[in-house]
Each structure stands twice: as C-alpha cells, then as structure tokens.
Amino acid sequence: MAQLVGLIVSEDDGFRKHIGRLLRAGAVPVSVIDDAAARSGLLKDGMTPDVVIVDIRSDAASAMASIERLRASAPGAGVFAVATTAEPDLILQSMRAGANEFFVFPPAEDTFYGAIRRTAARRETTHGARPATTTLVFFGAKGGAGTTTMAVNCGVELARTAKRSTVIVDLKPGLGEVALFLGVKPRYSVLDAIDNLHRLDREFLRELVVKHKSGLEILAGSDHFDRPGAADGTAIEELLRLLTRQYEYLVIDAGSQINSCTIAALYASDQMFLVANPDVPSLRNSQRLLERVRELGAAGERVRLLLNRAAEPYPIPRKQIEAALGHPIHHTFPSDYKTVSAALNSGVPLAMVGNSELAAQFDLFTRRVIDPDSQPAAPPAPKRNILGLDKIASIW
C-alpha cells in the first residue's frame, strides 16, 4: 500500500492535532508534514502532499486563496476543505477554488477515511510512476523477544529472494544490533541521516547506508544511548517519508520501547509486527502495548502478531493467546537456538546458512508480506496446556 503525505493548513492547534490524529490512524498510512516546513519549500522532492486539509472555519477568503495556491502547486493532491457548517455557498466556493472534498468539523471518521481511500486510489492511477513502498515495523513485546532476528531475516529475504529494493532501519538507541547480525561495519548511522535531513537525497543516502551481500541496505543504529530519543520523533517521521521515496520495502527494527521515534514508525507502518514469545510476561506486555497502540490511534488492523521461539509444549496455548490479545497469530516461528546463534555469530542471516525449519518459516512469512493472499504456515499443534485461561487472566 502506498503511503500518502498529508498537509494540514490551519492556525488552530486543536484542529491540527485532531486532523493529524485522524490522518495517522486510518488504514491508509498518511505521514503528516509540518505546515511551516511546507510553506518554505512545499514542492521539495518527497514533500509534495498527496492530501491537503484546509481549515476554512474562520477566514473563508484567505482559506479559498490557500486552496487555489495549493491546487496550483500540487495539482494531483486531494484537497479537503473543513468548515463549521455545510453552507451551500461555502461548498460551492471551495469546489471552485479546487477542493475535492468538503467536511464539517469534526469530520465523521467513515466519510473522512472514504475520502482518503479515494485520494490514495486516484494517486495510484495518476502517479503510476511512483513506486508504492511497503513499510514493515517490527516491535518487541519485551526485550529479547527476537525483534531484531525477525526484522533482519525478513529484510534479507525481501532483498535476496524477492529481489526487492529494501532498506532496514535500526531505530534502537544505544546498541542497535542490526548491522552486527548482518556482519557489516557501518560508517554512519541513523543519527547522521536525521541530523542532515536537509541534504538527504539519493546520493547522500547511498553514502549513509551499508549494503549486505543479499542486496539489503542497512541504515545502522546509533551508538548514542539517548538518541534517537524523545526530541527526534519529527525527524524520524521525515526520514521514513524520504526513505519511502527510494525503496520498495522499508523494514524497521523499532526495539521494544514506546517513544516518539517508535510512534513515528508505527504511524508510518503498513504492517506492524508485534513480536512476542509464548510466555506470560511477553503476553502481558503485548496486551498493554496493543492498548497503547489503540490509544495512539494507530490503526489496529495493521497489527500482526508474531509468535517467536514457539517450542512445544507451549506454556500458553495459541487459542488462549489469541483470545487474550484479541488478535490472531499471524505467523509462528519455532525455537531453534543452535541455528539462530550460528547465524548470529557468523553474521550471516538464517536463510543463507542452510536449510532449517526456521529459515523455511522466514521464507513463507516473507512471501505473505509480498502477497498477503498466500497461505500461512501451518502452526505446530500444541500438545499440552499448562496454564488455563482463567489462571492467565489472574496473573495480569
């Protein structure tokens, strides 16, 4: 699915927050650019908005002038006018100025998302040349759940077998391990990218990434313990937006902490993979994280639950995990420490160290990423139930 760039034109902070949240929360990922940045260079590469929401509630005359200006500078964009009431005269003026849609504030979610879907569909037919990028975010239910293992091996499979241009971004501050897992030595990190966003074009990006022999490109994690941190969320959002213009697949290792950077990644995602192990701490955290994701307004339908290190007997049966989390398990990866650690210690991804059940599952999983209609892997049948659902519920 293509990611849209959204621009909100309003002087009202409350309006910007409300519409920003709506834009980010829908099934079609929209990343929101800052109006001030847009004013200074609206048509900078990668910043042309696909959808513009114009607040026409207070000063209709200047709002109409804004719509005309935006229509001229971004002819393919969907322009939405948002008014206080649906006065026929105002609707007519907005349409004449170049708006495609008209809403009364606050817009009803279903009609608003219908308009976003129409805009995305229109953009796909008119901007056929712009490749659609899929953003995959891997997020750990807890530290050590296998998030980096999942992200790295999925990235390698996308680049190696599917031959898709793929970049993996390590967002974990301090000691991100993506480059280590892949046995590459990066010269630059994600910090060099976010500190130089103004010059981040294709050439500069080529300098910053390091290429693995599978074809996967890596934007390595920083070695600062506190960066990327709370103050870097907006820069990360912009970085991800710029990357979607260069690659077919964007794979993000978001670690297991929710902060402004991981929230930016969640909002940008087409699919967010929550990596959990079939144990009580992992599932309790998953439940809390899913709740937080819902509070943040990121679309729940983008969440996919991955069960890693799933060895029989499962401490908690699959059905109970699904019931407790309210999400089906999207894919299950067996526990195979020998294979994973051999791959890790040699810096060679699983799929490249020989045949194993785990490598086969990554192959299947990646095929489902590319073609969501392909068949899921048959889950290993649970044999024994140690904890009952009521017992789990009483634990958290």
Ligand SMILES: Nc1ncnc2c1ncn2[C@@H]1O[C@H](COP(=O)(O)OP(=O)(O)OP(=O)(O)O)[C@@H](O)[C@H]1O
């Ligand atoms: N399916 C698996 N079977 C056996 N061991 C695994 C499996 N997946 C991951 N591991 C091992 O678990 C450990 C943690 O994996 P990984 O580093 O991918 O987790 P993480 O969630 O990214 O951790 P962190 O929170 O430190 O970033 C590693 O030693 C890895 O080799």
Ligand SMILES: [Mg+2]
């Ligand atoms: Mg990790």
